[in-house]
Amino acid sequence: MASINRKTTKNILKLITIQVIVIIAVIYYIIFYHHKPLNISVSEYNKTLNLSKNHNLSIKWNNHPRGVIVTLIGSTNTSIIRVINMIHSVIQFHSVKENFHYPFLIFHDQGLTLSKRQYILSCTNYTNKKINILFILLDYQTNAQISPNSTQRPSIGYRLMCRFWSYDVFYHPAIRNQQYDYLMRMDDDSYFLDKTKLDLFEYIHKQKLDYVYRSLYTDTCKALFSIEKQFTNRTVARTDCIYNNFFLIRLNWFYQSVKIQRFLNELIRDDLMIREYIGDGCVHAAMIDIDKNIRIRKFMRIPYGHNYHIMLMNRGVIYNRVNEFLSQMAISCHQLTIINSYEKNFKKIQISLQK
Numbered sequence: 001m002a003s004i005n006r007k008t009t010k011n012i013l014k015l016i017t018i019q020v021i022v023i024i025a026v027i028y029y030i031i032f033y034h035h036k037p038l039n040i041s042v043s044e045y046n047k048t049l050n051l052s053k054n055h056n057l058s059i060k061w062n063n064h065p066r067g068v069i070v071t072l073i074g075s076t077n078t079s080i081i082r083v084i085n086m087i088h089s090v091i092q093f094h095s096v097k098e099n100f101h102y103p104f105l106i107f108h109d110q111g112l113t114l115s116k117r118q119y120i121l122s123c124t125n126y127t128n129k130k131i132n133i134l135f136i137l138l139d140y141q142t143n144a145q146i147s148p149n150s151t152q153r154p155s156i157g158y159r160l161m162c163r164f165w166s167y168d169v170f171y172h173p174a175i176r177n178q179q180y181d182y183l184m185r186m187d188d189d190s191y192f193l194d195k196t197k198l199d200l201f202e203y204i205h206k207q208k209l210d211y212v213y214r215s216l217y218t219d220t221c222k223a224l225f226s227i228e229k230q231f232t233n234r235t236v237a238r239t240d241c242i243y244n245n246f247f248l249i250r251l252n253w254f255y256q257s258v259k260i261q262r263f264l265n266e267l268i269r270d271d272l273m274i275r276e277y278i279g280d281g282c283v284h285a286a287m288i289d290i291d292k293n294i295r296i297r298k299f300m301r302i303p304y305g306h307n308y309h310i311m312l313m314n315r316g317v318i319y320n321r322v323n324e325f326l327s328q329m330a331i332s333c334h335q336l337t338i339i340n341s342y343e344k345n346f347k348k349i350q351i352s353l354q355k
């Protein structure tokens with residue numbers, strides 16, 4: 001009897017463990033793979049950059065560092081309402097002196113029609129504030145195919161997004177020609193949830209840092225390992241990656257590091273990033289390991305949210321699913337919606353726009 005009971009208990013424990021693992025896996029999936037992929041056609045690999053397009057913004061920098069906030073969005077209504085919410089949060093909470101606003105570059109696919117772009121502009125046409133938003137059509141195509149033994153699911157669009165944040169964005173003429181010094185990534189579902197209390201571009205500049213991030217997460221980087229091990233003494237694939245959706249980088253560090261450039265060339269050369277799933281957060285973590293001279297900081301003071309992931313000042317990441325959060329965002333044109341605490345509610349801030 002006793003032995004049967006022990007066996008039953010063991011089995012129940014086993015079952016519970018399996019269930020917990022499955023639940024964690026599902027949550028991970030929702031968090032990291034739920035993004036709508038970009039609508040990119042799969043044909044000849046061709047990063048068609050229209051060099052005759054004028055990607056120039058005329059910004060009066062007034063001694064501010066040349067910083068740019070970059071977003072890559074899909075063209076669904078959800079992406080659009082989220083990106084407006086993200087911009088509101090930056091304008092509201094990124095503490096920049098002298099009523100200065102760093103420009104936004106929004107990379108998008110064909111689906112983001114003129115009327116959708118105009119909608120975004122009209123919802124960020126603030127009273128007493130002029131902000132610069134530049135839309136850039138990302139018109140690339142690839143004939144690379146997902147390797148049949150690539151067991152991880154992300155679509156070609158998702159993989160192109162990973163490559164975009166690992167490589168392409170840094171070489172796009174909209175970034176290169178403007179000679180920006182620093183780039184900050186915000187995704188459409190990123191937001192600041194309180195005053196940053198300092199200008200993050202001033203911070204990276206004054207502290208002479210090359211890379212600033214907020215948090216890490218765990219991913220599998222097996223495919224990356226084949227390249228990464230040629231550049232480090234690593235003996236197993238990494239699992240610690242830069243939490244996607246937010247980072248600041250000094251662009252000249254990136255361009256001038258010979259090791260990083262060699263590493264990226266290896267990654268890009270034969271479409272490995274398309275054939276296999278390689279998260280951009282893993283690529284960034286690898287870059288940081290490869291260049292030993294980097295000045296890097298995990299900056300926990302940034303009150304940052306990504307979807308239901310809340311990072312209060314000097315605190316770790318918690319997952320706080322607030323059910324009405326996304327439906328509230330439907331009215332993002334006139335309202336900033338954020339989850340700003342560990343409690344199950346959200347905060348709404350009215351946004352004043354030009355009539």
Ligand SMILES: *[C@@H]1O[C@H](CO)[C@@H](O)[C@H](O)[C@H]1NC(C)=O
Binds near residue numbers: 044045046047048
């Ligand atoms: C890429 O596109 C350009 C312009 O559409 C074209 O001239 C060029 O041949 C293409 N390159 C490849 C490799 O298909």
Ligand SMILES: *[C@@H]1O[C@H](CO)[C@@H](O)[C@H](O)[C@H]1NC(C)=O
Binds near residue numbers: 050
């Ligand atoms: C490139 O952009 C210019 C200016 O917007 C436009 O006139 C031209 O047709 C574009 N070329 C291609 C190949 O898309």
Ligand SMILES: *[C@@H]1O[C@H](CO)[C@@H](O)[C@H](O)[C@H]1NC(C)=O
Binds near residue numbers: 052055056178
């Ligand atoms: C954009 O700015 C760069 C650098 O200031 C300049 O070389 C280039 O000619 C400008 N391009 C256009 C299309 O105005």
Ligand SMILES: *[C@@H]1O[C@H](CO)[C@@H](O)[C@H](O)[C@H]1NC(C)=O
Binds near residue numbers: 077
């Ligand atoms: C997206 O929004 C537009 C404008 O409000 C609306 O006409 C369209 O039906 C919406 N599309 C979807 C898929 O909800």
Ligand SMILES: *[C@@H]1O[C@H](CO)[C@@H](O)[C@H](O)[C@H]1NC(C)=O
Binds near residue numbers: 121122125354355
């Ligand atoms: C912003 O508002 C002003 C004043 O109503 C208007 O003239 C302008 O066209 C608006 N801009 C956009 C992009 O909606």
Ligand SMILES: *[C@@H]1O[C@H](CO)[C@@H](O)[C@H](O)[C@H]1NC(C)=O
Binds near residue numbers: 147149223276
């Ligand atoms: C996928 O399979 C091919 C052919 O069997 C093999 O050459 C390649 O190394 C495999 N890739 C990975 C990442 O295992």
Ligand SMILES: *[C@@H]1O[C@H](CO)[C@@H](O)[C@H](O)[C@H]1NC(C)=O
Binds near residue numbers: 231232233
């Ligand atoms: C790997 O380890 C060897 C021996 O400790 C060392 O000489 C070499 O510099 C290391 N390589 C890298 C890329 O860290």
